């Protein structure tokens with residue numbers, strides 16, 4: 001069986017990312033969609049509209065992020081932004097960008113005027129020599145810096161993103177010093193995921209023995225400048241005093257579905273021993289293949305509770321730049337009100353049976369209600385409706401079933417029957433769980449012109 005880390009679906013159920021197109025004017029050496037660039041199609045506007053309309057009705061997401069390729073090259077970007085803004089369903093509209101076109105202050109202003117509130121700008125070097133080498137475009141560093149200054153002058157939210165690779169591991173602290181005068185709302189550091197290069201032929205995977213101390217130095221620098229930080233895909237035990245900055249959540253993504261086929265797998269030798277096994281991903285399989293398990297380097301935090309194979313991923317809290325710690329899974333109270341429409345589906349069931357609804361776990365493909373009554377417990381699970389999958393009952397939106405039934409059989413029967421009846425009566429239809437909503441098959445790619453083989457003429 002695949003370990004928990006190998007099937008991690010790190011969804012933060014409040015952010016929607018829309019991959020508008022796969023074109024870019026830079027050519028970053030670590031790009032994880034390099035092979036898909038100019039080949040995958042972006043999301044058709046109608047599909048985007050459907051997701052926005054759904055959100056206006058069901059309020060699933062607080063933020064929509066537009067990404068690519070390079071989103072600022074997209075001619076229809078203003079149409080996308082306008083539709084999102086006019087829907088009234090999002091508090092924040094974010095662009096994930098290399099920042100180069102933001103150097104044009106009039107263009108940056110027009111984006112802010114259109115409704116963009118947050119700019120998540122890639123910065124992979126501390127100077128032109130490093131950044132331009134990584135992006136393979138001269139001038140890209142100066143343009144990104146000018147773009148970020150414009151964002152700050154316009155009063156919009158600025159965040160930076162640095163991908164951790166061999167080419168910048170030695171200058172991470174310098175990147176912090178370069179960005180600090182701009183006082184960004186947050187700096188993010190994402191360890192490189194070799195999605196298209198599992199053998200690391202590009203030589204970009206940085207060994208933890210070198211990368212981890214360099215990153216800790218950069219995180220110290222952020223702390224000194226009081227810059228909020230978020231780190232992804234690093235072993236938590238290598239972050240020193242900055243362990244709480246680890247946040248492996250990802251937004252829901254509307255993207256060509258082939259993208260999921262190459263999402264990397266993770267593992268850690270100490271998974272069953274470590275207190276943070278459920279939130280830390282450990283190392284990618286590609287890294288382990290190249291460098292081994294790093295068993296002398298990683299240090300398991302002693303567990304305070306026995307380890308159990310996880311059935312659900314973590315529940316992640318809010319991703320609001322400027323509001324402190326980002327990596328902490330949300331407690332029940334911090335999620336208060338976040339999933340009201342899902343809680344409403346089983347409202348009154350616990351009270352009617354004397355049970356307690358101890359948790360509601362909303363994830364990419366399922367919504368789980370955990371009921372307990374003394375020593376008895378049962379989970380009610382909703383998954384996207386399909387006609388073939390196993391189900392106790394099918395409602396307009398869901399296949400409903402139960403699992404982990406333990407204890408008093410009659411009591412459990414009452415809870416399950418009550419929950420099923422409640423969901424049947426209240427499911428309005430159209431509540432989405434299965435996030436496989438991007439284009440699939442031939443429609444997801446651009447047709448490439450057929451090459452004609454040279455016609456041989458007679459000898």
Ligand code: SF4
Nearest residue numbers: 235237268274280300
């Ligand atoms: S021991 Fe493994 S699971 Fe624990 S923090 Fe380190 S890498 Fe993560």
